[in-house]
Amino acid sequence: MTNHNVGTQEEWLAARKELLEREKEHTRRSDELAEQRRELPWVAVEEQYSFETVEGTKTLSELFDGRSQLLIYHFMFGPTYETGCTVCSSIADNIDPNVVHLAARDVTMLFVSQAPVEKLQAYKKRMGWGIKWVSAGGSDFNRDLGFTHTEEELRPFLEGEIPPTVKQMAERSGTDVAAYVAEGPGLSAYALSDGTVYRTYVTTARGLEPAMAYYGLLDRAPMGRNEGASQPVWLRRHDEYEMA
DSSP: OTTSOOOOHHHHHHHHHHHHHHHHHHHHHHHHHHHHHHTSOOEEOOSOOEEEETTEEEETGGGGTTOSEEEEEEOOOOTTOSSOOHHHHHHHHHHGGGHHHHHTTTEEEEEEESSOHHHHHHHHHHHTOOSEEEEOTTSSHHHHTTOBOOHHHHHHHHTSOOOHHHHHHHHHTTSOHHHHHTBOOEEEEEEEETTEEEEEEEEOGGGGGGGOHHHHHHTTSTTTTOOOTTSOOOOOOTTTTTTO
């Protein structure tokens, strides 16, 4: 860090002023994208999906819990996982405290995974989360959105050189690589209008970063994210950092 460019206060202020203009433009562009996201056409969900919850089997419309909007985080926790994905767990840490604020804006938010609901609830208790978590293991809900894959579909990847990070994440979840990558993370959004459920938005990969607040903060720290292919995965479940 000591090798970084060092300047005067005046030089810093001049550079900061120039950067601020770019940051403002980025914010305006982000607002435009948010509006375009909301203007996407809605698609009626015609499939009769069912979900296992602690209250029993529910339909997609029942998951709205009396509200008109629903956000679902597709949490990587497959049937053979012993624990939830480490990265998804870090995302859940960020989402969970915001559930009450989203509810105040007529938005229900919850997690969906493929593992049995009993396993999900046990892990939820360990992590100390209050958010609702349901199982879609008995339906094609995750698969229809592209968040669950068959081993045959994954064969080209599995027969290639598996990245060390994938092996690490599979091991941390207590499963093998094939079962780990069969699941994928994602966020999907829905509206309930006149008894019909509409899918309004779906994203994955870096589209999930708004739910990873630590990255936004690290981007403003002196060394940034400080990640690389040659570096070990630094993320842990929040109750594992001391052990690490």
